[in-house]
Amino acid sequence: MNRHGTPGTSGAESTALEVRGLSVELRTPGGPVPVVRDVGFSVGAGQTLALLGESGCGKSMTAQAVAGLLDPVAEVVGGQVLLGGRDVLRLGPRERRGLAGPELAMVFQDALTALNPVHTVGSQLAEPFRIHERASRGAARERAVELMERVGIPEPGLRFRSYPHQFSGGMRQRLLIAMAVALRPSVLLADEPTTALDVTVQAQIMELLAELRRETRMALVLITHDLAVVAEQADQVAVMYSGTVVESGPVAEVFAAPRHPYTRGLLDSVPAGHARGTVLPSIEGAPPRPTAVPAGCAFRTRCPLARERCATHEPPLSATGPGRASACHYWKELADA
Amino acid sequence: MLTFLGRRILSSAIPLLVVVLGVFFLARLTGDPANLYLPLSATQEMRDAFSAKHGFDDPLPAQFAEYLSQVARLDFGESLRTAQPAAEAVLRAFPATLQLAGITMLLAVAGAVVVGSLAARRPNSPADRIAGFLSSASASTPDFWFAIMGVLVFAVTLGWLPTSGTVGSAAWVLPVATLLIRPFGVLVQVVRGAMVTALSEPYIKVARAKGAGERRVLFRHALRNAGAPTLTVAGDLAVGLVNGAVVVETIFGWPGIGKLMIDSILQRDFAVLQAAVLLTSLTIFALNILIDICYALLDPRVRQGAMA
Numbered sequence: 001m002n003r004h005g006t007p008g009t010s011g012a013e014s015t016a017l018e019v020r021g022l023s024v025e026l027r028t029p030g031g032p033v034p035v036v037r038d039v040g041f042s043v044g045a046g047q048t049l050a051l052l053g054e055s056g057c058g059k060s061m062t063a064q065a066v067a068g069l070l071d072p073v074a075e076v077v078g079g080q081v082l083l084g085g086r087d088v089l090r091l092g093p094r095e096r097r098g099l100a101g102p103e104l105a106m107v108f109q110d111a112l113t114a115l116n117p118v119h120t121v122g123s124q125l126a127e128p129f130r131i132h133e134r135a136s137r138g139a140a141r142e143r144a145v146e147l148m149e150r151v152g153i154p155e156p157g158l159r160f161r162s163y164p165h166q167f168s169g170g171m172r173q174r175l176l177i178a179m180a181v182a183l184r185p186s187v188l189l190a191d192e193p194t195t196a197l198d199v200t201v202q203a204q205i206m207e208l209l210a211e212l213r214r215e216t217r218m219a220l221v222l223i224t225h226d227l228a229v230v231a232e233q234a235d236q237v238a239v240m241y242s243g244t245v246v247e248s249g250p251v252a253e254v255f256a257a258p259r260h261p262y263t264r265g266l267l268d269s270v271p272a273g274h275a276r277g278t279v280l281p282s283i284e285g286a287p288p289r290p291t292a293v294p295a296g297c298a299f300r301t302r303c304p305l306a307r308e309r310c311a312t313h314e315p316p317l318s319a320t321g322p323g324r325a326s327a328c329h330y331w332k333e334l335a336d337a
Numbered sequence: 338m339l340t341f342l343g344r345r346i347l348s349s350a351i352p353l354l355v356v357v358l359g360v361f362f363l364a365r366l367t368g369d370p371a372n373l374y375l376p377l378s379a380t381q382e383m384r385d386a387f388s389a390k391h392g393f394d395d396p397l398p399a400q401f402a403e404y405l406s407q408v409a410r411l412d413f414g415e416s417l418r419t420a421q422p423a424a425e426a427v428l429r430a431f432p433a434t435l436q437l438a439g440i441t442m443l444l445a446v447a448g449a450v451v452v453g454s455l456a457a458r459r460p461n462s463p464a465d466r467i468a469g470f471l472s473s474a475s476a477s478t479p480d481f482w483f484a485i486m487g488v489l490v491f492a493v494t495l496g497w498l499p500t501s502g503t504v505g506s507a508a509w510v511l512p513v514a515t516l517l518i519r520p521f522g523v524l525v526q527v528v529r530g531a532m533v534t535a536l537s538e539p540y541i542k543v544a545r546a547k548g549a550g551e552r553r554v555l556f557r558h559a560l561r562n563a564g565a566p567t568l569t570v571a572g573d574l575a576v577g578l579v580n581g582a583v584v585v586e587t588i589f590g591w592p593g594i595g596k597l598m599i600d601s602i603l604q605r606d607f608a609v610l611q612a613a614v615l616l617t618s619l620t621i622f623a624l625n626i627l628i629d630i631c632y633a634l635l636d637p638r639v640r641q642g643a644m645a
């Protein structure tokens with residue numbers, strides 16, 4: 001565990017990815033707007049960390065900053081992204097491209113538009129081999145067909161020449177996952193990989209991701225709104241609110257006994273027998289806009305425990321026990337309750 | 338694909354007919370050719386004989402029916418001026434125009450793809466601003482003004498380029514530049530816009546996530562997707578070029594079909610004018626079909642939609 005009290009990887013697992021104090025700002029005409037503030041977490045090889053939070057809390061920004069894929073309007077203004085002990089934020093663009101695929105891969109939120117409509121899926125699947133291994137067309141093709149087979153595309157030899165619009169949403173997401181794991185990355189960032197899909201397909205995709213993670217022992221950072229998915233799939237969870245991590249720890253412990261009022265609110269708002277795929281039920285009120293984050297604790301406008309100190313002192317994310325951390329001055333009141 | 342082409346051909350054939358019809362009747366409103374081809378002292382009998390010989394005394398609808406039946410037999414009539422078959426005169430002039438327009442279009446598209454793509458890489462960067470300024474200046478330059486300035490500066494004052502003719506590569510510079518300037522400016526803006534859109538699509542991030550370098554992202558992933566909007570505009574501009582050739586050919590004495598048309602209007606040389614218009618329309622018609630084929634080549638969704 002580091003000074004931010006990030007969810008640790010238990011000693012036995014080697015840390016694949018560690019993010020420390022990551023901050024991202026948007027450049028706007030009205031000046032820089034912080035959208036990711038001092039975020040930290042780490043994931044061990046073969047482990048799954050869930051990044052959980054309401055829409056707009058900065059999950060995608062965090063993942064894209066880690067992967068070096070931020071839009072030009074957004075900029076990393078601080079922090080470290082340690083991949084195999086190296087800070088990738090300090091690498092030049094060419095070195096970073098060298099890691100994109102073999103070390104760090106990403107699956108995106110929008111499965112339907114993430115494939116290039118004018119190229120065959122086969123040529124898109126072959127690209128990682130062409131780029132990183134300088135494989136010949138034929139060799140890359142063979143590997144791509146194998147990959148298609150692995151992720152469950154029927155008749156890969158024939159479908160290789162098809163175009164994205166000829167596949168269903170679920171199949172497209174399988175293709176995107178295949179592309180991401182092509183070079184057996186040590187870390188896979190999956191940004192809401194099932195949002196655009198049917199509920200039954202969602203379960204299949206999650207199952208595929210879990211299988212691939214076990215097979216290749218990659219670390220998985222799973223971004224989601226879905227508490228059920230977190231409970232089923234993740235080892236660790238980091239709950240984000242308004243651009244920062246407010247609670248983190250092993251999923252079972254956090255869900256059993258949350259130590260932040262926001263996490264508690266999320267869990268309480270889930271009806272009994274909560275069905276998979278339902279969007280995170282919102283707690284009363286709306287999260288602050290990134291341009292108007294309240295001073296002190298960002299959650300205080302919606303927090304049932306808020307009091308004076310919360311308006312003046314920003315609670316740091318600090319350790320509350322082995323492997324657990326919370327950013328609330330009064331977390332003990334939750335723990336005792 | 339075939340029914341798709343068939344439909345396109347039918348729908349472009351109608352404007353073609355309208356043009357042919359329009360030219361036939363409008364040309365005959367410009368005046369009586371007998372005034373030009375017979376001496377001022379010609380008697381009324383001589384005039385009537387001339388009109389009868391060329392069929393100008395028939396009622397207009399009858400003339401048109403006769404014209405259509407001739408065209409159906411690929412007979413385009415004779416030039417009043419030279420008594421040569423009109424088709425021959427037109428086909429002789431055609432390659433000069435086609436070369437001029439072809440080279441211009443090729444340069445405009447190639448230049449616009451490079452400049453537009455570079456500008457789109459970083460919107461609002463200095464490179465983008467410079468490209469934006471130059472392209473809007475270029476898109477709004479009147480071609481006749483540019484042609485006349487070009488002749489004054491480079492031909493008359495500096496003496497570097499000839500004022501007219503087609504001999505030697507120097508002769509091509511001013512006509513091509515004149516024709517090029519507007520389409521180039523317009524195309525840079527279109528390519529830039531289409532590239533900015535394409536570059537913001539999710540598949541671009543996916544390509545970068547695979548470690549694709551800048552060139553691969555720009556040219557393999559974005560450009561092909563920027564092709565369709567570019568093609569639409571390039572097609573319109575190419576049609577405009579075939580028409581715009583009239584101005585440039587007249588200014589630079591370029592022996593193409595545009596100059597031939599102007600000459601035959603001035604000479605009331607109806608057969609040649611009609612043949613020239615027909616060929617120009619056919620060219621535009623063929624161009625439209627070519628553009629449709631390009632769409633299908635660029636985008637598999639169009640291809641499959643067309644086959645379905």
Ligand SMILES: Nc1ncnc2c1ncn2[C@@H]1O[C@H](COP(=O)(O)OP(=O)(O)OP(=O)(O)O)[C@@H](O)[C@H]1O
Binds near residue numbers: 035053058060061290
């Ligand atoms: N291109 C952009 N321009 C301006 N603001 C943006 C842009 N992208 C994101 N934002 C803002 O940055 C904040 C963080 O966005 P982010 O996409 O990381 O949220 P998220 O947690 O992934 O949400 P979701 O669950 O909806 O995907 C949001 O408030 C969003 O409005």
Ligand code: SF4
Binds near residue numbers: 298300303310327
């Ligand atoms: S610090 Fe205060 S406002 Fe923030 S979560 Fe804790 S009790 Fe609520």
Ligand SMILES: [Mg+2]
Binds near residue numbers: 059060061109191
């Ligand atoms: Mg997101």
